[in-house]
Amino acid sequence: MEKRVLVLEDEPNISEALRFILSRNGWLVDVSADGHSAIGAMRQDPPDLLILDLMLPGLSGFDVLRSLRAETNTRDLPVLMLTAKGQVADRAEAERLGVTRFMTKPFANAEVIAAVQEMAGS
């Protein structure tokens, strides 16, 4: 059975590239740019993995992560945070909130795929 990944990213061209490479590697991909609706959807039906942008309009990636970790359904959801903000403080905050992997932009497609496969296998 194919595994499902949600890409929560407000840059449509990045989402499109991620959708393509993940689909090509056998994932079912959903894309969202809105933290509120994504949290609601994941609460009802959690994906197998979330790729989360930090700087989103409205709710930030930190807000989304904090909310997910407070919910029973999504407490253990593997989350790969992709962000243009690679500062130590951001990484530390993401780890404090329970991120599974933290990757800075720009990323290599192969790195994303390797990270996703490793996280899904764990």
Next chain:
Amino acid sequence: MPRTALTGTRIRARRNLRGLRQSELARAVGVSPSYLNLIEHNRRKVGVELLGALAQALGVSADALAENGDARLVEGARAAALRCDAELVDLERIDEFTGRFPGWAKVLSETQARVERLERIVEQLNDRMTHDPYLGTALHEIISAVTSVQSTASILNDPGEIDPGWQARFHRNILQDSARLAEGAVALVNYLDAAKSDEAGLAAPQEEVEAWLDARDFHLPELEAPSIDPDAMVAGQVELSSDASRHLAAQWLRRFRADAQALSHADLLSGLQSQGLAPEILAEQLHLPFDLILRRIALLPHSDLADCGLPPVGLVICDNSGTLMFRRSLDGFALPRFGGGCPLWPLYQALQRPHVPLRAALTTSGRLERRFQSYAYAAVEGAPGFDRPTVLRASMLIVAQGDEQGVETGTPLKVGASCRTCAHLECEARREPSILMSPF
């Protein structure tokens, strides 16, 4: 140790430097050696007359022996000492040190003052890097575009067939992102160039005023009321952090208020709806200066322009020297944040032909050309008169154009933002090398 102790220490140091015995100096100034000994050990205050006599005997000025002149040195040296491990610094003897070695104390004090100044600058720059919303947004925009281009290009470069539909989308995405990247990079270079002109990294008054206006979409409906006080409008505005910023803002607001009194918002919208973007017709029909019409249009919110079926606009105003005094930026038409703009802008042509409205189609240089329409006009500031310098202000309204829009005004003029970021490397008007070292 009391501050009065300084003088005694200094007297002893000066005496030793001159190789005088305590008894010799005491005799010279008419006091007993034991009294001088008490003074030198800071146990007696020195009167003005005695201080003068001691100074004369030691061949220095009384000021050189008095403590007040060196209080700043002591404080500076003390501040330097306190920065270090307190256990390693003999603070109790700092007055003595300052008194005996005033030259070294001065060096220490000045070094300390410089360290403090540099620390403040570092704090300001750090604050700017951390909190500057423009810089943060600009860098985020560039990294996002780079990420998208890299990821998409990598997909296209992968071996194997890609569905033609996906291929077309990826090509389109790369084109979009490269345009974002080019605009973002130019804007960032302009921004950082401007920052270099200010060591402390603080915004210049003009930048603060423009940021303040930008936060209001350059639209100030309060100015439609003739009774509004520009000084009251700018008072207490946190974005205007200095007197210079507030003064400059109030100066522009007075100009804009006068413009609003001459041409109301309702009349302007009515004119634009009936005539379209035709400032020359509005100026003629309403008997108003051409540059006033340009300013009024430029200070409309983009939503009002859209209601009139018009595209977004930008505005630049310069003085005789070409220095940009006012900028309302427009997407795709980068405006330098420091110094002058592209020498080919019709803005500068207008300075050579005051009171003649100029209209020209423009394209931005580089592979990602964008089309614009410009309206430029220069007018003499103040009342005309003999035997005084002529002060000119030139204004240029910049209007975004789609492929089908625009007035036919001949071959578009290829312009840049400034030489530093212009891709037209062979331009005869170039005044400095471009950062775009190789042609596209």
